[in-house]
Amino acid sequence: MxxxxxxxxxxxxxxxxxxxxxxxxxxxxxIKEQEKEVTEASPSGDKAPAQTSFLTKKRxxxxxILSQTPQKSIKGTPWQFSFERLxxxxxxxxxxxxxxxxxxxxxxxxxxxxxxxxxxxYYLMLEKKYGLLRLLxxxxxxxEKFMTSEGLSVYTWDKNSDITRLKELKDKNIGxxxxxxxISWLFLDKFLFNHGLIDKTNIxxxxxxxxxxxxxxxxxxxxxxIISKSGFLDKHIAAEKMExxxxxxxxxxxxxxxxxxxxxxxxxxxxxxxxxxxxxANEVVSLLLNQHGNKLNETTAFFLPQYYWDIAQxxxxxxxxFSFSEQIEADNNPEQASWPQKIQYWISFIxxxxxxxxxxxxxxxxxxxxxxxxxxxxxLEQEIKERQHAQEQALTHQAELAHVARLxxxxxxxxxxxxxxxxxxxxxxxxxxxxxxxxNMGNADLDAIVNALQLTAQQADRAGGIIRRxxxxxxxxxxxxxxxxxxxxxxxxxxxxxxxxxxxxxxxILDLEEDLPPVLADIIQIExxxxxxxKNGIESMSGIEKPSIIxxxxxxxxxxxxxxxxxxxxxxxxxxxxxxxxxxxxxxxSGMGMGLSISSSIIEAHDGKLYAENNTxxxxxxxxxxxxxxxxxxxxxxx
Amino acid sequence: MSxxxxxxIVDDDEAVRQSTAWLVESxxxxxxxxxxxxxxxxxxxxxxxxxxxxxxxxxxxxxxxxEEMKSRGMTLPLIFITGHGDVPMAVRALKRxxxxxxxxxxxxxxxxxxxxxxxxxxxxxxxxxIQNESIDKRISSLTPREHExxxxxxxxxxxxxxxxxxxxxxxxxxxxxxRMMEKMEASSVAQLVxxxxxxxxxxxxx
Numbered sequence: 045m046x047x048x049x050x051x052x053x054x055x056x057x058x059x060x061x062x063x064x065x066x067x068x069x070x071x072x073x074x075i076k077e078q079e080k081e082v083t084e085a086s087p088s089g090d091k092a093p094a095q096t097s098f099l100t101k102k103r104x105x106x107x108x109i110l111s112q113t114p115q116k117s118i119k120g121t122p123w124q125f126s127f128e129r130l131x132x133x134x135x136x137x138x139x140x141x142x143x144x145x146x147x148x149x150x151x152x153x154x155x156x157x158x159x160x161x162x163x164x165x166y167y168l169m170l171e172k173k174y175g176l177l178r179l180l181x182x183x184x185x186x187x188e189k190f191m192t193s194e195g196l197s198v199y200t201w202d203k204n205s206d207i208t209r210l211k212e213l214k215d216k217n218i219g220x221x222x223x224x225x226x227i228s229w230l231f232l233d234k235f236l237f238n239h240g241l242i243d244k245t246n247i248x249x250x251x252x253x254x255x256x257x258x259x260x261x262x263x264x265x266x267x268x269x270i271i272s273k274s275g276f277l278d279k280h281i282a283a284e285k286m287e288x289x290x291x292x293x294x295x296x297x298x299x300x301x302x303x304x305x306x307x308x309x310x311x312x313x314x315x316x317x318x319x320x321x322x323x324x325a326n327e328v329v330s331l332l333l334n335q336h337g338n339k340l341n342e343t344t345a346f347f348l349p350q351y352y353w354d355i356a357q358x359x360x361x362x363x364x365x366f367s368f369s370e371q372i373e374a375d376n377n378p379e380q381a382s383w384p385q386k387i388q389y390w391i392s393f394i395x396x397x398x399x400x401x402x403x404x405x406x407x408x409x410x411x412x413x414x415x416x417x418x419x420x421x422x423x424l425e426q427e428i429k430e431r432q433h434a435q436e437q438a439l440t441h442q443a444e445l446a447h448v449a450r451l452x453x454x455x456x457x458x459x460x461x462x463x464x465x466x467x468x469x470x471x472x473x474x475x476x477x478x479x480x481x482x483x484n485m486g487n488a489d490l491d492a493i494v495n496a497l498q499l500t501a502q503q504a505d506r507a508g509g510i511i512r513r514x515x516x517x518x519x520x521x522x523x524x525x526x527x528x529x530x531x532x533x534x535x536x537x538x539x540x541x542x543x544x545x546x547x548x549x550x551x552x553i554l555d556l557e558e559d560l561p562p563v564l565a566d567i568i569q570i571e572x573x574x575x576x577x578x579k580n581g582i583e584s585m586s587g588i589e590k591p592s593i594i595x596x597x598x599x600x601x602x603x604x605x606x607x608x609x610x611x612x613x614x615x616x617x618x619x620x621x622x623x624x625x626x627x628x629x630x631x632x633x634s635g636m637g638m639g640l641s642i643s644s645s646i647i648e649a650h651d652g653k654l655y656a657e658n659n660t661x662x663x664x665x666x667x668x669x670x671x672x673x674x675x676x677x678x679x680x681x682x683x
Numbered sequence: 684m685s686x687x688x689x690x691x692i693v694d695d696d697e698a699v700r701q702s703t704a705w706l707v708e709s710x711x712x713x714x715x716x717x718x719x720x721x722x723x724x725x726x727x728x729x730x731x732x733x734x735x736x737x738x739x740x741x742x743x744x745x746x747x748x749x750e751e752m753k754s755r756g757m758t759l760p761l762i763f764i765t766g767h768g769d770v771p772m773a774v775r776a777l778k779r780x781x782x783x784x785x786x787x788x789x790x791x792x793x794x795x796x797x798x799x800x801x802x803x804x805x806x807x808x809x810x811x812x813i814q815n816e817s818i819d820k821r822i823s824s825l826t827p828r829e830h831e832x833x834x835x836x837x838x839x840x841x842x843x844x845x846x847x848x849x850x851x852x853x854x855x856x857x858x859x860x861x862r863m864m865e866k867m868e869a870s871s872v873a874q875l876v877x878x879x880x881x882x883x884x885x886x887x888x889x
Contacts, residue, residue, distance in 0.1 A: 466766040470788030471698035477791035478706035485709070496705055503698050546695070546741050 102137040105324070108151055110162035110312075111142040112222065112229060113253065122184075122226075122351045123161075126332060133331050136324070145229075152176075158320050159328070163228035164310045164362055171315070178313035179329050180353040186275045186301040192354045194228065194311050195274035195295075195304030196235055201262050202288040207269060210239040210293050210305070216268035217248045219258045227273050228309075235306045255280060259289075275302030310357035442645050447518075449642045450572050453579070454518055457544070464543045465510050468503040475500040513540060517568060525650075527562040528570070530597050530605055530670070537574045538595070541582075548582050551592040560597060563605055563670040565650055570670075573643040573654070577609040577666045580639065583632065584613030584664065604652070604669040612663040616656060624656060643668075688802045689732035693717045693748075694764070695740045699787070703735060703764075706791055707798060720748035727757070731809050733782065733801030735794070738765040738772065746772075749779055758808055760801035764789060818882045821867050829863040832856060836863075837876050 109123065118124050118140045130138040143151060145166060151157045152174045160167070160176055170176050183190040200207045207213065213236075220227060232249075241247045250267070252258045255277065261267045269292065281289055293305040300308060314332070316325045332353040454461070475496050482488040513536075538545070538552060545552050578593065585591035592612050600606040616624065623629045625644045630637030640654075647654040652670045659665055690707050694700040695718055704714045713732075717723040720736065720743040738745035745763055752759070760782035765772070773784040782804070783797040825833065828849075835845045842860065846853045869875035 463766045466787055467696045467699055470766070471696070471702040473788040474699070474702035474706045474791065478702065478709045481706070481709040481791070496702075499698070499701065503702075506698070547739060549741055 102135055105136045105138045105158045106141055106156065107138055107159040107161060107314075108141050108143050108148050108157040110145060110148055110160075110166060112144060112251070114144075115142040122349050125350045126335060126353070129335055130328065130331055134327055136327075149173075152317070155317065155319065158317055158324075160315050160317070161312055163230060163312050164357075164359070165228060165230040165234065167313050167315060168359070168363065175318035176315040177318070177325075178315040178356045178359075179325055180314040180332055180355065181310055181357045182312040182314070183352045183354045184275070184311070184349070185352065186278070189301045190352060190354065191275070191300065191302075192311050192357055193300070193308035194231075195300070195302075195308040196227075196232060196271055196306040197274045197277065197303060198269055198271050198292040198305040199262070199277065199289050200269045200292055201265070202290050207292060210241070213239075213241055213269055213292075214246050215248075217250060217266065219250050219252045219261055219267040219270040221253075221255050221258045221270055221272040221276065222251050223253050223255055223276075226276075226312075227271075228312075231306070231309060232271065259286070262289075271305075274300070274304035274306075274308075278302050309362055310359065313356060314353065439649070442642075442649060445638070446569060446572065446642050446646055449576075449638050450568075451518055452638070453572070453575060454514065456579070461510070461514065461543075463547075465507055468507040468510075471503040472500050472507070475503070517571065519568065525564045525566050527673075528565050528567045529562055530560055530565075530570075530607060531556045531558075533567060533570055533574060534595055534597065534607070537571050537578065540571075541575065541578055544579070544582060545593075548585070548591065550582055550585065551590065553592060553594045555594060555596040557596075557598045560599060560605055561672050563650075564673050565670060566646075569646045570650075573646055573668060574607070574609070576639045576643050577668075580666070581609050581611035581613065581664075584611055588613055599672075600669060602672070604671055606667055606669050608665050608667040610659065610663065610665040615658045615662065616664045621656060621658070625654070687713075687731060688806065689713045689715050689730050690798055690802070691715050691717065691723060691727070691732060691734045691759075692736075693720055693723050693734065693740075693745075694737040695719060696737070699737070703794075706794065707735070710795055710799075712798070712802075719743065720745065720751075724748065724751060724755075731802075731805050733760040733762060733798060733805055735762045735764060735798065738763050738768065738776070746776060746779075749776065749781060753780065758805070760804050762794075762797050762801055764794070814881070818878055821878075822882060824866050825863060829859050829866065832859045833863050833867065833875070833879070836860060836872060837879050 107127075115121065118127050123140060127138055127140055130136075141151075141157070145162075148157070148160065148162065148166075149170070152160065152170060160170065161182070162170065167176065167178060171178070181192045183192050184194075185191075198210065198213070207216070220232065236247065252261070252270075255272070258267070258270050258272075259280075262270050277289075280286075291303050291305060294303055295305065295307070314328075316328075333355070335352050479493050479496050479500075482493060517540075534554065534556060538554065544550075578595075581593045582591075585593075590612075594608075594610040596606075596608045596610070598606055620629075620631065625640050626637075627641040628637040629641075640656075644654045647668050647670070650670055652668055654666065654668045656664060656666050690712050692700055692703050692707070692714060693716075694703065697718075700716050700718070704716050707714050717726070719740055723734070723736075724743075736745045736748065743751070745765075749761055752761070761780075762783045762785060763773075763776050763781055764785045764787055766787045768784065768786050776784055782801050785794055785797060822830075831849060832845060835848065840848075842853050842856045845860075846856045849856065864870075864875065867875055867878060869878060
């Protein structure tokens, strides 16, 4: 396979890339819709409509918040307080966008998010990919303590004594409490993975939003265990005195105010996109950090948990722990895989497929080539035979075509020929009538009558000659070449066309070189060509004053005899000159357009050439060459 | 029919020309042959007779020759013979005054009849021409007064009326009348009237 072919195939791939890329934008468009919805919805939900209408004129700052469950409004979520503060205290209009991991990823890919809030593990991935920079860490208040770390807690109902270790969660139904969409799913995956619960094939993970419902299901035995964010259930357990609830794999340390089954990782970071300038970032940081000093009153705080903000956490430990987080994501959460990554996979997959296809085609083509080589040898021999046969057939066809053309020429010349035949016939008739009259009148001069009868016989011969020539001209048959005198052919043909020349009052001038060697030619075919050339010449001179045709013969280079028919007609225009030998090309109203085409092939069959050119002054010339045979070539050279 | 009449045969084809001549000669007519129209026009010298001419010839064609003869005032009857005549060509030739139009190969009788009719027409035309010339001569020999008298005599007016009209004596009228009758070679008034009618037909009388 050639390099060009390969290049062509690669070119074919390009349009396929373009087909794949559009879905990227589809994802981003959903974000735009959501953004629109939020901006439209916010005035009605805001406490100060007048101020909001003023705010909408401010620059919009989008903040993407990871949320596996869709949420329309910020109202009633722990984020509400932070956003209210941001929007009131700054000159910007902060728009929260709740996005799934997938949406978050594609939005970032299109630079549609100014800030991002997501869990620490997902952040690590996005940081590498999109150059995010974490500014703050979310904190939650547990009794009097603010925690900048989060963990996971696994609870079982006490009677399910068979689950004492995390490993035993295998093949069990686990309810994951995810109210406010605040659980870190990636962390959960990692946590389960570390405890031998590799994927969802050997554990049933059931997300459940409502905490109380989860507890009821646990109590009823539908769930074997529930997992929640550490500290999330503590308050509830304390209030309800649910002593039957047992924490599996309790850890200590970190002086955490809650019990937890997993290690603790930093809380969700707030990060800025790479293009956000420091001034804006500083403003956001200072506003959110000062949120501590602006607490809500106790009652509101009780019903509505709030997120607060602290400085960014050190991620060194986390980095070590979750260096393979991307791998987790890829292996365990294929549905969370980012679109660009999927596309990359698909593109490389398609490329590989194509390369393989190309390789297969190459191999196949080379195998075919081998097969063809072996068969081509046989077919080539066959083809040679066929070609020889075709050549013979072509010769026959050419002869047939020439015959048809001759018939056609005869048809065109019919009226001229009729006239030519009419002359001797009427002469015969008149002579005979004259004789009869004289004899009847009795004053017959015998000598005169004999003379008249001799003249009558001459005329009968003349008529017979015309018929003979006509018959031989339209004779059908294979071409047979004899040694012929070209000048004799010329005089025969000009005799044939005498009537036509006379009628058109064409002055015919013969300029024939004497003692030309004979040429090996089919007389009739050469006559046909000459008649054709003369007829064309005569027709080309209609409307010309004093039309004349010159026919010349001469030796050319001692190898050829050249015969030229030179007319004084209108000549041939340049574009027509190129095409006059083409079949079916004609300038006449009644012509078939085969005359010159057939003439050309006849002369070529005689190893000669037929060509046309314009005279320098007026009219055109058609010349044909016929080779002198070698024996005559030699004999004439000696002379 | 004058015995000096000549049949002029004009045809470029020698065989046709000679055979036609052979045929025409067989009825004892004089024949002169020409190979083309130009040759004929050059050599023609007002002889009486008729022309047998081919339509298609190199050089001047038959129809062109006809035009030329017309412009020269030649009145020879012209019989066209043609090998490939068509109706429009024949109509054109006859409209321009051709005597006949015959197709080759022709029936010998048809041609000879045409030739003889042609010769007759020609000789008659010649005769009337001669007669006209003599009348012209006679009329021009009259004096104006004799001419006036002749006009009134042919109108059937008696001498008395003529004398009154011309304001002369009856005697004078009688003298003029007698001289006029003598000059006009008329033996009677009836003969005079016949001569003047012929003259008026040929526009001789002014």
